[in-house]
Amino acid sequence: MTTTRQLSSAPGTLGLYGRAALPMIPGASRLPFVAGSASALPDLTLTLPEVRVDVAKLQAYAKVCGFSLRNDLPVTYPFVLGFPLHMALMTDGSFPFPAIGLVHMHNRIVQHRPISIGETLSVAVRADNLQPHPKGRTFELTTTVRAGDELVWEDVAAIFRAGSGKGPAPEGSEDPTAGVGALRIAPTEEWRLAGNLGRRYGFVAGDVNPIHLHPLSAKLLGFPRAIAHGMWTKARSLAALQDRLPDAYAVDVRFQRPVLLPTTVAFGSTETDGGGLAFVLQSASAKATPHLRGVVAPA
Amino acid sequence: MTSPRRVAILGGNRIPFARSNAQYSSVSNSDMLAAALDGLIERYGLEGQHLGEFAAGAVVKLARDINLTREVVLGSKLAPSTAAVDIGQACGTGLQAVNYIGNKIALGQIDVGIAGGADTTSDPPIALGDKLRAKLVKVNNARSNADRVKALLAIRPTDISLDFPVNAEPRTGKSMGAHQAITAKEWGITREAQDELTVASHHNLAAAYDRGFMDDLITPYLGLERDGNLRADSSLEKLAKLKPVFGGPQGTMTAGNSTPLSDGASTVLLASEEWAKEHGHEPLAYLVDVQTSAVGYVGGEEGLLMAPAYAVPALLDRNGLKLQDFDFYEIHEAFAAQVLSTLKAWEDPTFCKQKLGRDEPLGSIDRSKLNVNGGSLAAAHPFAATGGRIVPALAKALKEKGSGRGLISICAAGGQGVVAIVER
Incomplete structure (x- = not known):
């Protein structure tokens, strides 16, 4: 019930x-x-x-x-x-x-x-x-x-x-962001993220998970340094696109790799065929897997 | 070169003005300007459009806002190809921005543009004191860590100071209110006359809201729907209770008949007649002419806020008009005493003869035509946003009347004044 x-x-x-x-x-x-x-x-x-x-x-x-x-x-x-x-x-x-x-x-x-x-x-x-x-x-x-x-x-x-992984990979869970990597989006903005970003966001968003707050508390939970909140990376990306967002839409993101603070990240976006937007957030220095990829699809 | 084109005022949009540290307490100039611009874009269907230019400014501005207006354009739904410029002339900024865009349209350099302004007194730029700043520059310039530590160690506790922006003239050290108190005394402006003007300002603005006049001039922002300073129930009795804040215990200027510190932003859409027609907008009125004048005030030779008294006759003469040839007068109420001193100067044969070199005084105006939809005493006065508050409201009043002429007068810090004629 x-x-x-x-x-x-x-x-x-x-x-x-x-x-x-x-x-x-x-x-x-x-x-x-x-x-x-x-x-x-x-x-x-x-x-x-x-x-x-x-x-x-x-x-x-x-x-x-x-x-x-x-x-x-x-x-x-x-x-x-x-x-x-x-x-x-x-x-x-x-x-x-x-x-x-x-x-x-x-x-x-x-x-x-x-x-x-x-x-x-x-x-x-x-x-x-x-x-x-x-x-x-x-x-x-x-x-x-x-x-x-x-x-x-x-x-x-x-x-x-x-x-313990008992089952097979979940079926039929389509990832709308799967095609973003193939678009090879060139980053156009660099953001310097301070070491206290997790505390600042944690305070305004109410999410005070210790992995975001301080290098020491993050270490206790297995991270080398404090990591940025995933939802901050989504929010900051959408803030960068604020003037281009329609009134009604869906926005999917995949958090691919944690953002270890402090760091400099690079953000880029492009228009998609369906009249939407695709975006990536990646490390500004290393050519590793992006931190975040996302898609905006107008309703 | 072809002759100048007529400059059409198509409309405007502003956010309600808030008193300092109230509803917009942690809102930046760029947020407020963006909000005012958003509403304008929506009202006039400007989304995705390329405009000639956006000119605006802020008097109290953070150092990082070097390109305030351009950043606002980039964050807006205007086409990113719309150029932008930051301009500043203290409280004259908004009207000077209208003048700048108007002139470009008149000369055919652009077909359409937006003028505006924003100011916050809640989010002021606070600078480091000169001593500390000089030493920190040395720290920043140090090449090695050892040098950096050495430079840091040179900072003494006594070096640490902060510079808050103050409402004072740099050369006289006196606040604008203190200056105006001197002028008010010179012109014998009474407390009662100032309070009467203040009550009229509040009642007129409240009436403008009540009859829906403000509906297409304003977009509510952050829950504020009307100007936060507006007191619809303002009365002479209430104002009489206030103590003087300028001019000593015998002074006549109070917190009621002076504008408070405030936050807000405004925008005005201006275009050539052709552009307006092509895009299906009926002009509310036309910008005819603008005059900027300045006076020396540092040695006490003239009142700090008296420049409009000089600018208006120059503007009238250039356009072959008399002071009485207007249906509306929009005199910015920095202080009730500023408006009344200016009006008295125009009536005074000695001032008009000695200072303006005229045989006849300019004369009186019909006071029922003054600030008919409220003034700065009621709406408040976020410095650079005042011009963009007045221009669309006056243009709309002229449209409602059908035809006529309006005079705008705005005094500014530094002994300057910007005045304009609008007609339909």
Whole structure:
């Protein structure tokens, strides 16, 4: 049976990260209120009604991501509105994985129409589609935003959990960004990313995962340095394209390689045959796999 | 060369002006200018179009905004081939931008352009003090790490200081309000007269909003739908309670009858008649002529904000007009006392004889034609955005009337003034 749990206000993500760390204590996952013990995704939808955008918070977010502050929300901003629900869901006792250690692989946002700053929104989050993967398992975290009954925005985050790979590669999961590499997009912009970018974005987006905050906390979790938030790389890329985005569109990105901070990255974009845009974010120095590739497809 | 072409004012768009550190507290000049431009692009269907030029400026500007207007164009839906220029003449910036675009259209250099301006007093540029700056330059120029450390060690705690932008004339050290208080005293401008003008400004602007006059001149921004400084219930009783802020305890100028620090941006669309026709826009009115004048004020020879009193007669003479030949007067209300001093000067035979060299004074204006849709006291005055607030509103008032003529007068820091004639 589907359970819908309505929260009266956005939970604080700092406390939830405390909860998220609990499953890292050996044996803790056996406790019923700690995530990581269940074997299937919970049939649970978390909702937050009557969400209104705090302009001061939005301004801070726009500044960190490079968006010019308009009357319409930056396309990636509703993800921030949904983030406390993501954390609440993934730290719920019924959730099968510990939140820390999950990897965001792919993200698709569909903006059905621009959302203006003053609108009252409702946000819903659920997890679905648990799939086997050669190196672990994957699932999808879906965020939907409504204005009244009208669906205005949705986000599907494909998330990977490393583990014993039991199954074959998931079938039929087409990657809309697969063709981007073949376009050989030449980068045209270089961005110098400071070592504190993860803290700055973490603060405005509420995502204070230790892998983003400091080289030392990142090292504890297996990264050589702090890494930029994937959703920051998506947001910054879309900010670079802000003047060329249509009103209604889908934007898919694949997070291919973490951005280790500080660094200099290069960004490039090109128009696609379908009247959309393709873009890449890569290291400015090494000719390695891009950090991010993405596609904007008008609705 | 062919004779100059008529310059059509097609319309404008601005964002509501906010008081300093209010709704736009962490919004940059470029964000505000982009928002005002966005609304203009949408209202006039300019998306993807190549325009001749975009001219705008900001008085209080961050050092990194060297190419403010060009960056705004690149972030907008205008074709990236639209050139842009940053211009600046203190509070005259907006009207001077209109003049710049207008002249280019008149001479056939461009067919269509946008003028504008933005200013924030909430996000001001703060500079390092000179001593610290000089020493940091040395650190930056050091070739080796040892030299760098040496240069860093040379910095003493007493070197550390910050330069905040101040509202003061560099040569006199006096604020604009302090200057105007002297002028107000010279011209015997009473507190009551200033407060009356202030109430009229608020009531006129509130009425303009109420009857929908502002609907196609403004685009709400960040939840602000009307100018944040507007007090529709302004009254003489309320204003009478305020203490003087300039001119000492006996002064007449208060926070009510002076414009507050504020944030905002505005844009104006100007074109040749041919371009307007081709693109299906009916001109609201035409820009006829612009005059910029300046006065010496440093030694007290004239009031800092009195240059418009000189610019207007020069403009009238050039166009064969009298001060009374206008249906609307848009005199920028930097301070109520500035407007009243200027009007009094034009009525004064001695001033007109001695300072302007005229046998007859310019005379009085019909005060019911002054700032009929509100002025800067009500709307507030983000310095460079004021010209772009006034021009489209006046052009629209002329269109509503059917035909007529309007006079614009804007005083600016440094003893300068920009004035213009608009007609339909």
